Amino acid sequence: MSDTELIANPFLETDLNVSAKRTEKLFKILFMLMAGLLILPVLIILTTLVVKGGGMLSFDFLFTNPTNGMTEGGIFPALLGTVWLVGVALIISVPVGVAAAIYLSEYAADNWFTRSINLAIINLAGVPSIVHALFGVGAFVIFFGFGTSILAASMTLAVMTLPVVIVATRESLQAVPPAFREACWNMGATRWQTIRRVILPNSVSGILTGVILEVSRTTGETAPIMFTGAAFFIPVLPQSVFDQTMAMSLHLFVVSTQVPHVPEGLPYGVALVLIAMVLLMNSASIALRMYLRGKKKW
Amino acid sequence: MVSAAEAMTMASDNPDSKVKLQVRDVGIRYGSTTAISDINLEVMENEIFGIIGPANAGKTSFLKTINRMNDFDTSMSIDGEILFDGINIREVRNVYALRNRIGVVFPLPVGLPLTIYENVAFVPRLRGIRDRAELDVIVERCLTRAALWDEVKDRLDSLGSLLSGGQQQRLTIARALSQDPELLMLDEFSIAVDPVTTMRIEDVLKELKQEMTIILVTNLVQQARRLADRTAFFLDGQCVEIGATEDLFTGQVQDSRTTDYIEGRFG
Numbered sequence: 001m002s003d004t005e006l007i008a009n010p011f012l013e014t015d016l017n018v019s020a021k022r023t024e025k026l027f028k029i030l031f032m033l034m035a036g037l038l039i040l041p042v043l044i045i046l047t048t049l050v051v052k053g054g055g056m057l058s059f060d061f062l063f064t065n066p067t068n069g070m071t072e073g074g075i076f077p078a079l080l081g082t083v084w085l086v087g088v089a090l091i092i093s094v095p096v097g098v099a100a101a102i103y104l105s106e107y108a109a110d111n112w113f114t115r116s117i118n119l120a121i122i123n124l125a126g127v128p129s130i131v132h133a134l135f136g137v138g139a140f141v142i143f144f145g146f147g148t149s150i151l152a153a154s155m156t157l158a159v160m161t162l163p164v165v166i167v168a169t170r171e172s173l174q175a176v177p178p179a180f181r182e183a184c185w186n187m188g189a190t191r192w193q194t195i196r197r198v199i200l201p202n203s204v205s206g207i208l209t210g211v212i213l214e215v216s217r218t219t220g221e222t223a224p225i226m227f228t229g230a231a232f233f234i235p236v237l238p239q240s241v242f243d244q245t246m247a248m249s250l251h252l253f254v255v256s257t258q259v260p261h262v263p264e265g266l267p268y269g270v271a272l273v274l275i276a277m278v279l280l281m282n283s284a285s286i287a288l289r290m291y292l293r294g295k296k297k298w
Numbered sequence: 299m300v301s302a303a304e305a306m307t308m309a310s311d312n313p314d315s316k317v318k319l320q321v322r323d324v325g326i327r328y329g330s331t332t333a334i335s336d337i338n339l340e341v342m343e344n345e346i347f348g349i350i351g352p353a354n355a356g357k358t359s360f361l362k363t364i365n366r367m368n369d370f371d372t373s374m375s376i377d378g379e380i381l382f383d384g385i386n387i388r389e390v391r392n393v394y395a396l397r398n399r400i401g402v403v404f405p406l407p408v409g410l411p412l413t414i415y416e417n418v419a420f421v422p423r424l425r426g427i428r429d430r431a432e433l434d435v436i437v438e439r440c441l442t443r444a445a446l447w448d449e450v451k452d453r454l455d456s457l458g459s460l461l462s463g464g465q466q467q468r469l470t471i472a473r474a475l476s477q478d479p480e481l482l483m484l485d486e487f488s489i490a491v492d493p494v495t496t497m498r499i500e501d502v503l504k505e506l507k508q509e510m511t512i513i514l515v516t517n518l519v520q521q522a523r524r525l526a527d528r529t530a531f532f533l534d535g536q537c538v539e540i541g542a543t544e545d546l547f548t549g550q551v552q553d554s555r556t557t558d559y560i561e562g563r564f565g
Contacts, residue, residue, distance in 0.1 A: 201411075297457055298457075
């Protein structure tokens with residue numbers, strides 16, 4: 001291309017332009033492929049579970065006891081046990097986590113005390129779940145004397161998921177503009193009056209999202225409950241928080257690896273129900289967030 | 299508009315006019331930076347006291363010192379004393395009660411994310427008023443005085459934070475009035491407000507003066523001229539000049555920088 005051509009039409013493509021465009025396209029495709037790869041495992045898992053385990057699903061499967069050495073029958077005790085474990089864990093971790101987050105977001109000054117709490121939260125989130133399990137055995141089962149029970153298992157789960165609740169709550173509190181706080185303080189409102197009347201009502205959506213995320217995470221956990229309260233097989237349903245219980249996640253582990261002569265579809269069926277519980281919870285979380293975002297107040 | 303002579307009389311010479319706020323040698327430092335220094339002034343009861351000056355003159359810092367909103371800022375240190383009705387505000391134990399007696403209006407309107415009704419009922423509720431009829435009366439009175447009632451009376455249950463800027467600013471004023479403040483501080487209230495609404499609010503302020511003391515920080519010198527009985531000119535953290543507003547605007551000044559600023563030669 002000559003200079004005269006370029007002067008006549010300054011938008012003509014040079015060789016440099018052409019190669020830049022080619023590289024541009026290449027990288028875009030590369031990045032897109034990597035992002036697209038993410039869908040693959042989800043698709044494979046879901047399809048496998050539905051194809052191999054879908055046939056297991058029935059009213060009886062969900063609502064009867066396992067029979068014949070867990071090779072037949074349903075999963076009701078495990079299903080109910082998971083509800084127990086998650087429910088009790090929530091009752092413990094939500095009030096503690098929300099209160100801690102309120103302190104950190106609304107009261108705490110930037111000093112060594114606050115910084116060590118923040119460090120503890122980060123570290124707590126990084127502790128492997130099997131370590132949480134052993135901590136639970138030492139602290140709740142033995143030291144506090146709860147024995148292997150729903151209470152001990154749920155407390156272990158609660159400790160493990162506290163960072164999720166705290167971080168989600170703190171972020172949703174921080175999302176409320178500071179101008180609202182200042183306006184309230186200027187009128188002579190105390191911090192708590194401001195929190196209760198203005199900040200909390202406007203961050204409930206974020207807190208709920210965090211709670212639901214916690215639920216979905218707690219539902220699938222196996223390690224923290226297997227030494228602290230979840231049992232291999234119990235023919236009776238738990239009557240109180242001091243009983244042991246079966247749980248979906250442990251049950252899946254058991255029927256997949258520990259019990260001989262399990263029909264092939266059974267573990268897939270259990271896994272399908274477990275993942276459905278989690279996905280249901282996640283979609284509830286997303287739906288809730290979308291609904292509340294629609295009602296945004298500023 | 300009162301004449302300059304009258305304003306001066308109201309301000310200091312008249313033995314009947316009471317000092318609402320006395321500021322003595324007040325200085326504020328953030329670490330090693332000085333925000334304001336050596337401020338000495340008196341604000342009289344039932345006057346509109348204007349404060350003008352360019353950005354960073356320390357006007358807002360000064361307001362925050364009066365209701366102790368800078369308590370939150372630990373890096374800040376304050377010298378001198380401010381007497382509110384003769385009481386040193388630094389020694390007030392119940393800072394909430396102090397803030398409660400002082401209404402504040404910010405440059406940008408802050409409609410709380412509550413209904414219009416609850417915005418105005420916020421402080422009365424904090425004071426323990428639960429009776430709906432009593433709250434209704436307060437809400438209507440404050441909204442009426444802030445010149446907003448007619449526009450919102452049919453939708454008191456919609457969100458205050460979704461009103462237009464000018465309406466939100468009047469809502470903020472209504473909320474400040476619900477405190478029954480003895481002192482109303484307005485910090486450049488007209489920045490986000492259209493000229494018509496600004497005029498309406500200015501009329502409101504002239505009325506309110508009968509019942510309370512008003513400090514008007516403004517970046518519009520003509521607004522100070524329209525409203526303020528006396529005006530202080532702040533520059534670089536110093537109070538350069540205090541005088542009857544008309545005097546300042548007619549060139550009767552101690553410091554020529556005041557006239558330069560008023561006439562737009564800098565700032």
